[in-house]
Amino acid sequence: MLVAGGSAALAAPKAPAAAPDPRAISVHPFTGRRGDTFVATVRGIGLREPTSVFLDRAPLAVTVEGTQPEPPNENAARSKVPFDLVRLRIQAAADARPGRYPFRLVTARGVSNALTIHITDYPVAAEPEGSHETPATAVAVERQPVVFTGRISRRGESDYYVFDAMAGQTLTFEAISGLPAIGAAGSNAPGFDPSLAIYEPSGSWFDPKRVNRIAFNDEPLWTFGQPSDAYLVHKFEKTGRYFLRLEAFSGQGGPDYGYQLKILPGEAPQDTAPPREGWDEHDFPRHLSANRLNDLAERGGRPRDQKSIETYGASLFKFPGTIEGGIARPGEAHRARFHLDGPRDIAIEVETPATAPPLFNPVVRMLNAAGEEVATNVFAGRGACSGALNKSIQAKTIVPVRDPGDYTVEIRDTTSDLAEPGFRYRVQVRPQIPHVGKVRIDEDHVNLAPGGVKTVRVMFDREEDYRGAVVVAVESLPPGVQALAGADFEADKDAPLTASKRERYTARSERIVVVLTASPDAAVTKEPRLARMVVRPVVDGNPGAVVATKDIPVMVVGTP
């Protein structure tokens, strides 16, 4: 249904305050082999009396075996709220595809946030009880491939594994965190960032039993928001016995610090989380297809009647066009010329198909016939605190060009000293097409008490001067739950310290508030229902194609 205003829906007696949502923090172990059954424990807050597990099409059968308050311990003592432990029996279907499957606990207080169960093809072994903090107490790796499920149970703990390798043998080691949501890896923020190191028992003059590090890996690249799991491929020079040490980057540890350790023969690809779904035209790795203009037109509520964009590798191209190439030598700059017959509002988009920033940092400049810089993907501004000149490269730039004539697009790496085969780029120069850009819906799940209200914010970008409307529909709500249009307070944003052409790099962002309300007599639901939020542009009175959807589990819960 489309969002519709209606005062009657809210004309109800004041609802009692809703209980806090159940919060699942971690599950351990979180990995099982397909076809196997294993027991795992969810640790969280407000998880007592779980009634079921919500799987959303996961190839798992999960039953709740029991729940109990967490016994007093060092970690629980610091918390002001009690923790609950929920014991689950998980059966992975024999035909389950290896992957990551979210699940939620359903309790009388509603549905929880999602945790993830990993299903693997490989044999799974649990880290044995006890300490494995020294080579002497290392966990023996009897076979490969194998996946261990372990935990860094307290601060400063490290787990040793011992294995044999042959000269010339290559092994892949991968540690996946069960608590990946970290603010700043290595900081004191919650989260578990595992790191791996391989040691050999080669001793030293001081200590014949000393083990010496021969390989190490933390994730090779780290920026905010990037996964921080450790992945290490090593070819052994000598036949012998080796140790693998797994620890948290900054020595954190506790009951939530579970991990999955893979030890695989050969060079296996890294098991990364699936890429985020959804449209993001300000993300360097996105694909700039030949049908880009049609895709944009559709997101702007227009028909797909645009022509396709040709790809060029030469020094001349026809507007609109895509230039492809790679920076093979340090300091190399590639230039391609094109012609504009008349004034055009153009967009320049940059894709890095192989290596993205901060390793490859493509700077794109558009020069006029006199060699002057007309546009660039470098955004300059003044730092809010220091007033210092800051610059950043952007994946997309829009620019109004008023003078017809010849223009040149120049591409280079930000640095003058670096180049690699992976420094490949695709630069698309095209006319601007107004459209709805990135859409973000901030709610993960909704638990409503009868008569209660919750808001869901839908943020969207107006790209390239999109002036149409945007509509959000909420489908499949539980009986007695309605979606209404709303608004909430949005604080004024400070103006940038110094004027800059921010609008060329940053889309105008707006938000829609969707109010979900349960009628006072709405029936309590036993299971969550997946409500679908659907976002469309509306132009000239006509709704366009769907530009974003999100499924949100919704429950009507009893009053506490």
Added chain:
Amino acid sequence: MHLQSRARKQAVHGSIFSQACHACCAARVRSRLGAGLLLIWQAAWAGPGPVSLKVFPADVTLRGAGATQQFLAIVTGADGAGRDVTASAAWRVSNPDLASIADSARLAAIADGSLTVTATFSGMQAQSPVRIEGSAIARPFSFARDIGAILTKRGCNSAGCHGGVKGRGGLKLSANALYPKDDYEWITQGGGYQVLTTEVKGERIPRVDLQNPASSLLLTKPTMITPHGGGKRFDAGSGDYQAILAWVRSGAPYGAEGRQEKLARLEVYPALATLPVEGQRRLLVTAHFSDGRTEDFTHQVLYASNNADVATVSADGVVSGKRLGETAALIRAAGQVASAGIGVIGPAISNYPDVSRWNFIDESVFSKLKTFHIIPSDIADDAGFLRRVCLDLTGTPPPPERVRQFIAGKDPRKREKVIDALIGSPEFVDYWTFRFSDVFRVAIFANGLMPKWSQKYWEWIRSSIETNRPYDEVARERLSAQGYGPASRHFIPYNQIAPPADAMAEEVRVFMGRRLDCAQCHNHPYENWSQDQFWGMTAFFSRLFKMGSVVFDHPVNMDLSSKDVDGKIELIHPRTKVPVQPALLDGARVNLAPDSNPRKELARWMTQHPYFAEAAVNRVWGQFFGRGIVDPVDDFRSTNPPTHPGLLAALAKDFRDHGYNLRRLMKTIVMSRTYQLSRMPNATNREDAVNYSHSLPRALDAEVLLDAMVDVTGVPETFSTAVTDGSSVGQAPAGTRAINLKDPDMYFSRFLELYGRPSRGSIPERSAKPNLGQALHMLAGSSYVDRLSSKDSRLARLLESGATDAKIFEEFYLAALGRMPAPEETQELRQIVARRGDREAGLREFVWALISCREFAENH
């Protein structure tokens, strides 16, 4: 008094046992020596009779009207020592029509021709041929040379006077007449100097009066005709007075400026002057001009002693010995500074032993010791050597079983073999990663506020040490780093790009051992570093920029949206307000492509410059001897000359010639006899603290000391991150050594703070000074108390194994001090423990005393 209180009292004061207290004994011995010994040495200085007489310079040409030359007469005695008899010798010239010579041995040219200067002393004669050319040709006047020389010699342009940052009394002069054109303007036009602008402050009052030259302030002030805060600098009627008066009378011209006026360097003879207490020695200063000419400048320079308690230098260059010791004479001429070493030495030693030399280090060190009449100590015993070399190469004391093996070993090459084993050990990698992490400043706040980044930077250093990467390569990569790589992280402290001036000054200090910082705001007041040089070098870093988390050099020829915010990527000279172009320290400008990395060119130049190798070897040398050949190790300057310039040059050459190989350099150092000398002094070297005649005790760095305590007690340290509440607090893995903490600033440690762990907010300078906090921590700190009471300690294990007291004493002595206890020590310990009544408590107190004593806390 039971053991605990007695031992603690003694330990806090230094050591508990007689053999462990050599350091404090040394101080007592020093005070006993006192003045009596000095008198004995002075009386003996006359030494054996003279054998030969020499005149310096041996051959000289005087050019131009009024040219003069100072001569020296040096007598060599039977002991090989030279004595200055210039003042006692009789001087004459072969042709008085050509030149005259005064009793002070200063020759004055009269007419062109050749003659001979003869000195006679004690029945011996020596001669020097002299040529005189162009005696009728007056040298063209040069303000830079003639007036600048007077201002320098009279101290007018010294840092404490008008050569200070803003000058003094309204007159600003460049220090040492480094900028004669500026000086000329200030003198002839007047005006006040301002640091941040070239605009003149206040009314311009010329220091010269062309209408009435004798009334010029430049003459009335230094003669005190007009009150002068700087006092009287010369007499009215003196040569300098007349020279200035004549210049003003002639209209105060700037005069000639060319290569013949450009002073390239000063040469001092002797470079190292030795003399006895109350003896004298004259210095000879020769100026080398840019056109290749030389000229005697002995009487045209300003002399000063670095330590007037040891020796003074008169205004005409005569050094007088005051007490035994070593210092330097500083010589300033217009635009140049030089120094000469001065050794006030003891009596000649008959039968000076023939000390064998194991490599070129010993050649240099022992030659100087012989000149200074100092006999090096014997070779350190095996136990002392092993502990020293283990701590110096790996920061780790040798384990007891290794000490036993080494002492018992009969292999004549066992020292070299153990050195090779240590240099190839993983502990070596740990330790030198720690050392260079200090110098290169691995710290979260210094590396972008990101632990991930600082740890990657640490890994880069570790990998460089592990693979023994050539040091020049390491330097080049760090200096010119771009992108996201680990070596670039030090350019973004606090996640902001480093101010270019700070970045440049740090790199020059780390890799060239020079501190240019003072020249940031003004010409360096004591050195020849100018503000222009500072900013010329800074310009290599001025385009250093950050794009997100990426470090790069902003191209000169690209706007990259700067116009959007009225931004400019250029470096402006803070005083002249003119854009600065990159220029090397020697003033050479570098042609750079507009979109290149200017730091690459700088890195290439820096790593090829002689300063680079000098600074590197000096830094490493300092780690092994507790002081650099130039000390502090990164404070090379003319006013802080090296104690062994020849050794420094030889080490630097060897380092260059062998591919900047750090491990080889270290092996060369520790394989020298100099390094392996005993800590026990002899009668001739007890006072020596700078000539490496014996090993001097050095306090262990906080991290090394803590790790050693862990080794001795067998109880590991726990390092927790600084935040002490919340479930996310981290802790270093069990068994982590202090030197292996990647981000030490993340981990709080009371012990490390008390014992001098430095902040890496700037290049760390460690202090070995003891403090009250250390004493209190020894008594009640957890680092001591918890270790002693641990059930898993070495002591607990020994007790459980049924070890005897003697076995326990031996085991701990070997672990802590790297030696066996002396029989009398064992005997005394037995008695003390027995008196204590409670054996375990007594032994715990023994262990406490051992890890609290100075012998344990020092390397020697």
